[in-house]
Amino acid sequence: MVWKAWRIGDVIHYPGTQEVEKYVYTPGIHGLEFAKALKEGRILGMKCPGGIHVPPKTYCPDGSPGELVEVKGPWRIATFTIVYEDIYGNPLPEPQVLALIRPDDARRGGLIHIVKADPDTVYIGMEVKPRWKPPEQRTGHITDIEYFEPA
Amino acid sequence: MRTNIFVKDRVAVVGAGLTLFRRRLQETPRELAWEAARQALESAGLTFDDIDCIVTGTAPDAFDGLHFNGEYIADAGGFGKPTVRVYVGGGTGVFVPVAAWWHAASGLCDTVLAVAEEKMSPAHPHPQGVFAYIWDPILERPLGPNLIWIFAMEMRRYMYKCGAAKETIAKVSVKNKRNALDHPAAQAAANITVEDVLNSELLVWPVNRLDISPVSDGAAAVILARENEARRITDSPVWVEGIGFTLDNTHWYNRELAFPRYVNYAARMAYKMAGIERPWKEIDVAEPYDPFDYKELHHIEGLMLARPCEAPKLLEEGWFDRSGELPTSPSGGLLGVGNPIAAAGLMKVAEIFWQLRYEAGPRQVKKPVHYGVAQAWGDLMQAGTVIVLGN
Amino acid sequence: MSSRSGRPQPGWVNPPGHYLKRDEMYSLVGLVEYPPRAKYLFSAGQAQSRFLMGLKEGKILGTRCPRCGRVYVPPRMYCEYCHTHTLEWVELPGTGVIHTAVISYIGTFRERRKEPVIVGVIQLDxxxxxxxxxxxxxxxxxxCGVTPEDVMSGRAIGMRVKPRWRPPEERRGDINDIECFEPIEG
Amino acid sequence: MGATHPNIVVGTPITWVPLMRRVAIVGAGWAGFRPQVPELSFRELVFEAAQRAYEDAGVDPREDVDAFVSCQEDYWEGIAIADEFAPEPIGGALRPTYTVAGDGLQGLAQAYMMIKSGAFDIVAVESHAKPSDIVTLDGIYDLALDPHTIRPLRAANPLFTAGLDAVAYMSRTGASRVHLAMVAAANKRMGLHNPRASYAGRVTVDDILGAPYYIYPMTRYEVAPFADAAVVMVLASEEAARRLTDNPVWVEGVGWSTEVGTGAVEYHKWGHMPSLKAAGLMAYRAAGIDSPTGEVGFAEVEDRFSFMELLSLEELGLAGEGEAHKMLETGDFSPGGYLPVNQSGGSLSVGVPFEALGLWRALEAYLELREHADKYDVPRAIVASWRGPPTYTSAVAVLGAQ
Structure with a gap:
């Protein structure tokens, strides 16, 4: 900079957004089946060369089309974390436990979800089970599972 | 930029694929990209394992509503590969194979998947709203603009400078929508007349609804390979003879709008590399970018396929028809096939590939073809991207 | 066709994809609707800040490149052609001619406007x-003061115009401090 | 095509020309590197960096540079099609200019390939960030999460996926919180010598272990904050580099890789970073390095989260699998040690200027190689950057002063 405005108050900061009213995300091909199954209280995975992948995503890591299968528990925590502060560093009223939860019959992936448990008791390999919303409240979203809780 | 005598490896296009272009598709952006890649691979007799590197392209993230949209679709050509997303707004579609070219020409990758995807339908209440954010946030956005304004202003200037009538310009829309009737992916194919265009809803004078390409979802993919690899894959590779790209300054209202110098500079770069000195004679088929009907004429002039202000006259003479001297947008272009922004540009490259392989079926142009050019435009009247292919 | 026998068909023949009608899309199970939060506070920086402050005072300011002599409006702190700093500020009379003009019947979200608005590019002196x-x-x-007939006939292009300023007390250091550009009488 | 290069004896296959064609960094410039740069717009910030880079390289961008690469993402800028604003400040208006929506190091890799292809001689790479212009950073990060399987959970901190990786990594290798804290303390202190390190400090391991958690297992000391910055680098072919400078820094190899897209985050190999491993192998292969052991003078690697420094070293083959924390204990990664790591202070003390992060790491390695190459037995550096969270793309460059 070879010159500058005199004071910081002489430079302007102009408000703006990059928003629309809302985005509507279609669930995709496997995503639709996955959503329908959630409504029924079932969880689908995808059979790929090498094993079952959760959640189903229409194609496998090698590019081949995956085949839908139902996955069965037991579900275990593959890895977890505990969020204590939001991105700005404001402490949360209560820490939030998030985990990657993998059914035993899956080889790769799992569901990322909230675990309702005392943060100090959570460990890798801990068995958990999904806590479903009542059937009439389910909408086919990942939030049809309210959270996972210790089995 | 040096001419291509310094370039180590020739690079060829060996396969291309498309998804449907439609206003609302059920597939996620990631699935669309994968479907297009699969089409391209199958047509080339390849599998995902054969791909070394991936170049992806999507235009504004704000359409799909996904931050890091390039990352979202990154694994569409297989997991765990060198992947990069390149980006020049609307010019992205043609830029993706341009970037893929140097992936192969540098010797770092033998086969490169160039895939472009766009899903415009997620944005509500209308995808047009997203275009508000491409304007300068401080000096333009507060005026409450609609993107069509900038095109209308350019079109008006072009009409004024070149004495082109709205009736003439509408013929581009008629031609392209008719060409698209032969395209199975097409969204806006139709047999319409000039009157239909002039009588369609007036949006921003001089732009009516049928002067504009539609809102679309879709994806396209092409596969590029180094010479040795390309000859192994196919006996009719289509060579990348020249690449060109230019980005003009941001302040579009500080420039003459009647002539697209950004396209012209990019075209000169590509022709120089391809050793083409008289493009109006040497190019046999062209896919100029046509999100608006006047844009095709504008770009034909920028590509030096016609002299400045000469394109409207040649259009009247049928010069640009599929049976004409220099067929343009034989695919049906964005006006006919649809405009999933980045994917639309790549669709144009794919069309030149099929034309040069004589694989375009009912869309095949009547004359023999040796060289074809595809071009896209982007940003605030800024980006020109050009690729010259030869068989 | 030069194709060999057994060669796969070209990639345009059977394009995949599942088209949805509007209602179908909205009734899809698992459809996610999400209002984004993407707010910013753009630093206008040295050049644009001074330009906006100038607008507040009813002035159109530009910067001059010391090497090529171009005067930039809107101003930038650098010359994009010489890649050098532009230090000297110039006040322009604000007058100019219309480079192009159009009539918009729609708003940002493609909604029909009650009254059309005429917008254009003004080439400043x-x-x-x-x-x-x-x-x-x-x-x-x-x-403003330009009629749709002026625009359609081409009379508007080349017309001499000047800014119509908002009253000083309404100016905020914003591009809208200029209400519009209007023809110079006579 | 098919003609011979004028400098090559007739009969030599053309194939050899670009293979022999080395690529060098001949100039670099930076601006900002502060928590906020309120006085400049992002364009002005980039212009400042560009002026310094072109002065360093001794080139005129309007005459000598063949092409320009800018690395940025729309949502970071708040502008759809942000590449509109790329050309002017770097001198790229009406010239071949384009954007890579990716890390600056990926942009450097593009420039490397452009020069290697033989078609370009001098290419400038730019990357910048103004996180301080963003009001709703969490909202922006939210848009990067899968809209179906992750975003609806309303995770309280969108950076949480790094926590998932950290826990998995520690459980696999036995690295403890003390090791993570050692990384952070060392980097924060080393940054005190770096004019670009706004977040440096005399921090001890005890300070860190005593601090409240941000995202378990990390405290705020162990997660790099954001910074406004711009970096511009000028790359040149060997002929051009020899003409321009006596001490070019060679780009011996580049590599980049995406493990999974953000649409398939669940499939990530938690606690590992396969993209970094693949990028590293690609870069080593290009540089002709079989095993990096003993072949590298120092490293500037990913440390946005403290555990990432250890994980990066393992994935890059600079430490055995599960060995990095043990080598850290013995001081192998300290200045003067077996392999000095992040002597610049790393991103933990410089901050995260979004996509400029990788290019900044290359900048630090470039400056060190240019000024102090004689300090090292092997004057060669590994530069590695990861784009996440929540993406799993990494890029690696091997830079050398010989």
């Missing part, structure tokens, strides 16, 4: 440019 050249100093703004 500024030193440093060849008359009739490719580049010029200019602004994008609304036009």
């Amino acid at each position: 500024a030193p440093g440019y060849t008359p009739g050249g490719y580049e010029f100093a200019g602004l994008f703004h609304r036009l």
